[in-house]
Amino acid sequence: MKVLVKRNSAFQEFEVPRYPSQTVLDVVTYIQRVLDPTLAYRFACRVGMCGSCAMTVNGVPRWTCRTHVDKVVKDDVMEIAPLRNLPVIRDLVTDMREFFDKWAKAKGSFEGRRTRHDDFALISSEDEKRKEANKGIECIGCAVCYSACDVVSWNPEYLGPAALNRAWTLQMDERDAGGAQRLRAVAGDAGCHACHTHMSCTEHCPKQISPTAGIAGLKREVTRALLKKAL
Numbered sequence: 001m002k003v004l005v006k007r008n009s010a011f012q013e014f015e016v017p018r019y020p021s022q023t024v025l026d027v028v029t030y031i032q033r034v035l036d037p038t039l040a041y042r043f044a045c046r047v048g049m050c051g052s053c054a055m056t057v058n059g060v061p062r063w064t065c066r067t068h069v070d071k072v073v074k075d076d077v078m079e080i081a082p083l084r085n086l087p088v089i090r091d092l093v094t095d096m097r098e099f100f101d102k103w104a105k106a107k108g109s110f111e112g113r114r115t116r117h118d119d120f121a122l123i124s125s126e127d128e129k130r131k132e133a134n135k136g137i138e139c140i141g142c143a144v145c146y147s148a149c150d151v152v153s154w155n156p157e158y159l160g161p162a163a164l165n166r167a168w169t170l171q172m173d174e175r176d177a178g179g180a181q182r183l184r185a186v187a188g189d190a191g192c193h194a195c196h197t198h199m200s201c202t203e204h205c206p207k208q209i210s211p212t213a214g215i216a217g218l219k220r221e222v223t224r225a226l227l228k229k230a231l
């Protein structure tokens with residue numbers, strides 16, 4: 001198979017043998033271990049948990065450790081590039097700082113309201129808000145959605161689908177006390193109202209999360225708070 005790997009601005013060509021159940025990450029690892037040890041890329045878990053191995057494969061953002069070559073190769077050719085919408089450090093490695101800084105800007109950290117002196121608060125998995133939070137909770141921070149989002153490309157200030165999905169799961173968490181502050185954080189020009197509902201994030205998320213739905217929920221919550229003059 002011919003593999004074209006983006007390195008700085010040009011593509012470098014490699015010939016990589018195929019085998020059954022081979023993943024895209026296996027291909028990159030083969031290139032680095034056998035053909036060119038200077039190739040830089042990032043991975044950690046290899047089992048779809050850490051979110052560090054995402055790359056652009058034949059033009060589509062994907063988690064590479066769980067993407068089989070058979071599913072994505074075209075005419076025995078595969079093109080591998082770093083994720084879009086993030087600065088490239090080297091070869092296939094992107095700088096994730098702005099991605100995670102936006103989680104912080106969207107107040108994506110849990111604000112506990114209880115102390116060690118309070119009783120345990122058991123929330124039923126049938127609770128409607130809990131069910132809503134659970135839909136987005138399995139995010140692995142891979143930035144596939146961020147890379148797929150055209151609004152991020154047009155407006156680098158846009159908080160993006162992952163940060164807003166995180167904000168939504170916390171808004172739906174009964175135990176969290178950061179609601180009003182978080183709504184203010186996501187209500188600005190770079191927040192939920194900048195989303196054009198293109199659904200690219202939802203189509204590409206490897207964990208079948210729908211940031212689009214969470215962002216729509218945030219838009220409703222912001223509007224409700226504005227009508228109540230609570231923002």
Ligand code: SF4
Nearest residue numbers: 149195196198199201
């Ligand atoms: S739905 Fe919104 S966040 Fe998702 S890709 Fe489209 S514009 Fe970006």
Ligand code: SF4
Nearest residue numbers: 139140142143145205
């Ligand atoms: S929402 Fe999905 S695509 Fe986006 S960072 Fe989380 S797991 Fe990755």
Ligand code: FES
Nearest residue numbers: 046050051053065
């Ligand atoms: S290496 Fe951890 S998700 Fe792919």
